[in-house]
Amino acid sequence: xxLVIGLTGGIATGKSTTAAMIRDRGIPLHDADAAVHDMMAAxxxxxxxxxxxxxxxxxxxxxxxxxxxxxxxxFADSALRKRLEAIIHPLVADDRDRFxxxxxxxxxxxxxxxxPLLFETGGDAICDFVILCSAPDxxxxxxxxxxxxxxxxxxxxILASQMPLAEKxxxxxxxxxxxxxxxxxxxxxxxxxxxxxxxxxxxxx
Numbered sequence: 661x662x663l664v665i666g667l668t669g670g671i672a673t674g675k676s677t678t679a680a681m682i683r684d685r686g687i688p689l690h691d692a693d694a695a696v697h698d699m700m701a702a703x704x705x706x707x708x709x710x711x712x713x714x715x716x717x718x719x720x721x722x723x724x725x726x727x728x729x730x731x732x733x734x735f736a737d738s739a740l741r742k743r744l745e746a747i748i749h750p751l752v753a754d755d756r757d758r759f760x761x762x763x764x765x766x767x768x769x770x771x772x773x774x775x776p777l778l779f780e781t782g783g784d785a786i787c788d789f790v791i792l793c794s795a796p797d798x799x800x801x802x803x804x805x806x807x808x809x810x811x812x813x814x815x816x817x818i819l820a821s822q823m824p825l826a827e828k829x830x831x832x833x834x835x836x837x838x839x840x841x842x843x844x845x846x847x848x849x850x851x852x853x854x855x856x857x858x859x860x861x862x863x864x865x
Contacts, residue, residue, distance in 0.1 A: 661864045662763065663770035664786060665857065668778035669793030670825050671818050672803035674838025674845065678793050679774045681849055689772040690759040695752050700725035709747045714740075735817070749781060769861060779823050779831055789860055791852060792832035794825055795839040 667682070667689075669675040682689050699706035702723040710725050711718055714733065720726050734741040756773060763771050775783045784790055795803070804815050829835060834856060836848045 662768055663788045663861055665772045666778050666784055666787035666790040667772050667774045670822050672800050673793045673795045675793040682772050687772055688763050688768055689774055690756050692752050692775045695755045699751055705751050713743055790832045792828050792835045794837055799839045
């Protein structure tokens with residue numbers, strides 16, 4: 661049986677860095693954000709439906725979705741955000757299912773699904789185990805505010821739209837605190853993979 665591990669976190673909690681560590685260990689990983697990026701590139705699966713829903717001026721000259729313009733449009737309008745999610749979420753789910761089927765057929769012992777909104781979208785329902793990436797509030801805000809175009813107001817709105825870390829923590833099976841440096845985060849990851857994840861694999865084999 662192939663184990664499906666969910667990887668999630670809040671904004672600027674070190675999830676992308678943790679995902680890179682997982683890949684470095686040779687574990688197949690599906691990146692939901694990367695899938696969305698590909699779908700919104702020129703010729704991507706989402707460009708047509710997004711242009712139909714938001715107008716052709718949402719596209720760049722080469723036919724890709726203008727992600728910054730789209731982000732500004734949905735940021736302040738929950739109805740538009742739900743319209744976008746209704747387009748994107750099924751496409752990402754299909755891409756994820758193809759990934760799972762491919763690695764299941766290949767006999768992979770485990771795979772990781774990197775999904776920022778794992779709990780918010782119900783993606784945890786298909787996971788056997790969930791790892792949460794976290795960081796202390798001060799470090800999380802410092803990291804987020806260092807990103808290009810981020811403001812205090814925008815960050816507060818993003819945090820308000822995400823499930824609180826405390827609630828995610830209560831639902832996750834394990835946690836990696838990325839606030840103490842890469843070495844400690846890697847040690848936590850290895851401890852999880854060699855401990856509860858290995859035990860779960862043994863129980864399900």
